Every structure is written in C-alpha cells, then in structure tokens.
Amino acid sequence: MFCISVKDLTKRYGNVIALYNVTFNIECNEKWALLGPNGAGKSTMLKILAGLIKPDKGEVRIMDKDPSSPEVRKILGYLPEDADPFPGLSVIDNLKFVASLRDVDESKIYDLLDLLDLRQYMNYKASTLSRGNRQKLAIAMAILHNPSLLLLDEPLNYLDIPSQETVIDLFSRLNSTLLVSTHILSVADRLATKVLIISNGTIRWIGDFSLLRSMG
Numbered sequence: 001m002f003c004i005s006v007k008d009l010t011k012r013y014g015n016v017i018a019l020y021n022v023t024f025n026i027e028c029n030e031k032w033a034l035l036g037p038n039g040a041g042k043s044t045m046l047k048i049l050a051g052l053i054k055p056d057k058g059e060v061r062i063m064d065k066d067p068s069s070p071e072v073r074k075i076l077g078y079l080p081e082d083a084d085p086f087p088g089l090s091v092i093d094n095l096k097f098v099a100s101l102r103d104v105d106e107s108k109i110y111d112l113l114d115l116l117d118l119r120q121y122m123n124y125k126a127s128t129l130s131r132g133n134r135q136k137l138a139i140a141m142a143i144l145h146n147p148s149l150l151l152l153d154e155p156l157n158y159l160d161i162p163s164q165e166t167v168i169d170l171f172s173r174l175n176s177t178l179l180v181s182t183h184i185l186s187v188a189d190r191l192a193t194k195v196l197i198i199s200n201g202t203i204r205w206i207g208d209f210s211l212l213r214s215m216g
C-alpha cells in the first residue's frame with residue numbers, strides 16, 4: 001500500500017487549470033519535495049492531499065483512504081502556505097488547543113517551544129508575533145501530534161537563516177512521510193531525497209534527488 005496515491009487528478013478554478021492529469025505514488029517514510037515555480041499547482045496539490053478541497057477528476061488516496069476521512073485526519077500534519085494561527089489566542093493556547101484535539105501530552109508543547117525558541121513569547125497573542133515567529137508557531141502546531149504524514153507548504157517562508165536551520169534540523173529528525181513544497185531547489189535538496197517537479201499543473205520530472213543532481 002502506498003502512503004499517497006494520486007491518479008489522473010485534474011483540478012480547475014473556473015477557467016484556470018491548476019492541475020492536469022497528475023499521477024504519482026509515494027511510499028511510506030519517503031521524503032519528497034514538490035518543486036516548481038509560482039503558480040505551478042503545488043499549494044493546490046497539498047490542499048487536495050490534506051482533504052481541504054476536492055479534485056474535479058481523478059483519485060486520491062492516503063493509506064488507501066479518502067483524505068478527508070477521520071483515519072487520515074488523525075495521522076496528518078499540514079502546514080498551509082501563509083499559515084495563520086488563531087490571532088486572538090496566545091502562543092501557548094494555540095498549542096494547547098491543538099493538543100486537546102489530538103490527545104497530545106502537554107509536555108510536548110514545551111519541548112517544541114524550546115526547540116523553536118518560542119518559549120519567551122508563549123503568553124503573547126499570535127497576532128502580536130513577528131511573521132517569522134508566527135510561522136514557527138504554525139510549524140509547531142503542524143507537528144505537535146507526531147503525524148506520520150506531514151504536508152508542508154513552503155515551510156521556510158518568513159524564517160531568518162538561523163530559524164531555517166533549526167526547522168530543517170527538526171524536520172529531518174521526524175519519522176514521518178514528508179511532502180514539502182518549495183520553489184527553491186536548494187531547499188528541496190535539504191529537506192528531501194526524492195523530487196517531483198511540476199509546472200503549469202503538470203508533472204515534469206519525478207525521481208531521486210541524487211539523479212537530478214548528477215544531471216546538473
């Protein structure tokens with residue numbers, strides 16, 4: 001069984017074709033980058049896999065289940081692009097909210113706050129954080145429950161260089177299946193060993209990163 005299976009998927013927004021006849025499979029515990037320029041269809045692909053929107057055509061299965069099924073909700077971690085934690089809640093209350101939904105031990109919250117250098121802001125409302133710290137909070141909210149499938153949409157957005165390193169290190173230590181979107185080749189290279197290149201809603205190349213590198 002594949003962790004992610006996508007077959008003949010097409011998604012339109014009105015007249016815009018965001019994804020066209022996309023087919024690929026991802027095995028469990030593999031680390032994949034979804035690489036492509038702005039507008040390629042990366043966010044749309046991740047939203048469909050996260051069960052937030054439906055394709056117009058084609059089949060999408062996560063562990064042989066529908067993406068919006070309760071079984072998938074339980075194992076999935078999703079970081080949207082421009083993630084926006086509840087602005088009126090403090091950092092700690094945003095995380096406690098996720099912990100309560102997901103049945104997570106609260107000690108895990110403090111580990112993540114320390115790892116991401118957010119402890120000093122834990123009582124600040126999310127709306128008062130810098131954009132970078134808000135991104136780190138959203139990352140913490142996405143991984144708090146140890147998801148076995150992690151979908152990350154441009155996770156390094158807004159982060160300064162030290163924070164990028166912290167976050168790359170954190171992701172590389174997770175035991176989950178990973179699909180991470182980025183428009184930056186070097187970011188894909190840091191986070192993944194496999195790569196799926198898309199542009200204009202179509203897959204252009206799929207395979208091992210090492211092969212891509214050897215081709216220059």
Ligand code: ADP
Nearest residue numbers: 013016017018037038039040041042043044045
């Ligand atoms: P990427 O994440 O690779 O930048 P997107 O999935 O966001 O690409 O977008 C793919 C295409 O779909 C683009 O042409 C974009 O303008 C269009 N698109 C995305 N979301 C919407 C929407 N809600 N309504 C209309 N068009 C959209």
Ligand code: ADP
Nearest residue numbers: 120121123124125127128129130131132133134
């Ligand atoms: P940075 O990424 O620069 O740390 P922050 O928004 O977290 O950005 O903080 C910027 C400055 O504003 C810091 O000195 C921080 O202590 C202060 N600050 C941010 N939010 C609050 C708040 N709710 N109450 C008091 N000071 C705050």
